[in-house]
Amino acid sequence: MTDKINCDAHGESEKTYVCTHLLGESTGLGFNRSDPTEDNPFPDAWCDNCELIRGASGGWNEESEKLASISLLCSGCYERARIRNERPTVTFADLANLRWKCSNCDEWHTGPCLDHGYSKPHYWREEYATSSDPGTFLTGDYCAIRGEDFFVRGIIHLPIIGTGESFRWGVWGSLSRENFEKLRTMSEDEAAEVPPMFSWLSTKLPDYPDTLNLKMYAHPQLHNERPHFRLEETDHPLAHEYHHGITPERVRELMCKLLPKVDFGN
Ligand SMILES: [Zn+2]
Ligand SMILES: [Zn+2]
Ligand SMILES: [Zn+2]
Numbered sequence: 001m002t003d004k005i006n007c008d009a010h011g012e013s014e015k016t017y018v019c020t021h022l023l024g025e026s027t028g029l030g031f032n033r034s035d036p037t038e039d040n041p042f043p044d045a046w047c048d049n050c051e052l053i054r055g056a057s058g059g060w061n062e063e064s065e066k067l068a069s070i071s072l073l074c075s076g077c078y079e080r081a082r083i084r085n086e087r088p089t090v091t092f093a094d095l096a097n098l099r100w101k102c103s104n105c106d107e108w109h110t111g112p113c114l115d116h117g118y119s120k121p122h123y124w125r126e127e128y129a130t131s132s133d134p135g136t137f138l139t140g141d142y143c144a145i146r147g148e149d150f151f152v153r154g155i156i157h158l159p160i161i162g163t164g165e166s167f168r169w170g171v172w173g174s175l176s177r178e179n180f181e182k183l184r185t186m187s188e189d190e191a192a193e194v195p196p197m198f199s200w201l202s203t204k205l206p207d208y209p210d211t212l213n214l215k216m217y218a219h220p221q222l223h224n225e226r227p228h229f230r231l232e233e234t235d236h237p238l239a240h241e242y243h244h245g246i247t248p249e250r251v252r253e254l255m256c257k258l259l260p261k262v263d264f265g266n
Contacts, residue, residue, distance in 0.1 A: 010076030019046035019068035022081045027164045031086040042075050047085065083159045083245035090249040092163045098252065101261040108263075112251055116258050117170020121151040121202040122212060141226065142184060143172065150180035151202050154218055154227040156238075159245040167251055173199035173218055173229055183220060183227070191220040199229065207257055208238050 005015045021029055022045060030048030037043075046054070050068040057064035073081065095112040102109050121143050128136050128145065135147025143151040152175055157166040175183065179197040186194065196217035205211045215232040231242045241250075256262050 005072065005074050007074035007076060010074050013077075014042055014075035016042040016073050016075050016078040017044045017070050018073050018078060018081060019050045020071050021047040021049065021068075022085055023071055023073065025084070025164060026081070027084045028087065028091075028162050029085045031082050042078050044070065045078070045082070046070075048087075079244065080159070083161050084164055086161050088161050088247045088249065090247065090252065092160060092165065092248045092251075095248055095252060097264070098255065099263040100255060100259045103260055112248075113255050113259060114165065114251070115168045115170065116254070117153075117168075118172065118203050121172035121174075122204050123149060123151075123202060142180070144180070150175045150177055152180065152183060152199075152218060152227060154199075154229045156216075156229045156231065156242060158241045160251060161245045161247050163248075167246060167254065169203075169205060170226070171201060171203035171205070171229065173216060173227075174202050175199055175218065179218075183218075186220070188222060188224070191222050194220050196230065197227075201229070201231075205238065207254070209236065211236075211238055214238065 003015045004012050007013050022031070026047075030051065031045050032048065032051045033043045033045040035043070046068055050064075053064050053067050054060060092112070097110070098112060099108050099110050100113055101107075102113075119140075120138055123145060124138055124143060128138070133146060136145055137143070141153050143153075151172045153170060153172050156169040156171055158169070159166045175197055182194065183197070196219045199216050199218045201211055201214040201216055203211065214234070214236055216229045217232075218227040218229055220227050231239045233239055233243050252262075
């Protein structure tokens with residue numbers, strides 16, 4: 001019996017209700033609700049301050065609801081609000097003391113490491129580097145093999161729960177020849193106009209079941225930024241993390257797996 005709402009970002013979605021404080025780009029305010037069920041996957045939600053008011057007023061009534069000023073939100077925006085505002089046990093601030101040895105510059109850095117990238121697609125072989133075929137090449141952003149297979153380097157953002165930050169996988173995705181050419185030659189203004197491009201994930205990421213050939217779309221970005229990849233929503237753990245976020249604890253776990261050395265500070 002949920003009604004639909006039309007959202008600019010998410011299209012036709014379910015109607016949900018949250019306190020006014022959870023709207024916009026708020027982060028870390030808490031996300032209180034009853035447990036989601038199959039019938040009600042998006043129960044009304046409110047911030048920690050509103051939870052205090054609700055407690056003091058003996059529950060939701062005319063007065064406490066007025067203070068919370070319950071507002072309508074699409075279910076896609078609701079999920080973003082949950083990711084930004086839920087309070088995980090290990091917080092993002094807890095990662096500030098981590099020290100880690102960087103594999104790029106060999107120096108020690110402090111704080112969370114939020115980027116991990118790959119310099120070539122899975123299908124690239126060392127012998128291609130000496131190929132005289134003009135249809136076979138690899139740059140920092142583009143790769144073609146025998147004029148038949150085309151790839152672009154882009155970013156998969158995994159939103160970090162309780163923050164507006166994300167962990168970024170720098171990965172490769174396949175493109176059709178036509179889209180590959182379009183992306184390489186288009187102007188700054190065109191990037192805003194072109195529709196998302198179909199792509200198969202062409203990087204094997206560690207610590208997941210096979211990530212090759214997950215379905216996604218490359219979204220061209222302005223200012224010559226690398227395209228962002230949007231993963232199709234499936235039950236693959238990477239797709240789940242893309243759509244529902246990862247905890248700061250998971251960021252720490254990934255850092256320990258990906259970096260040569262991580263020091264917990266104390
Ligand atoms: Zn509130
Ligand atoms: Zn929305
Ligand atoms: Zn470095």
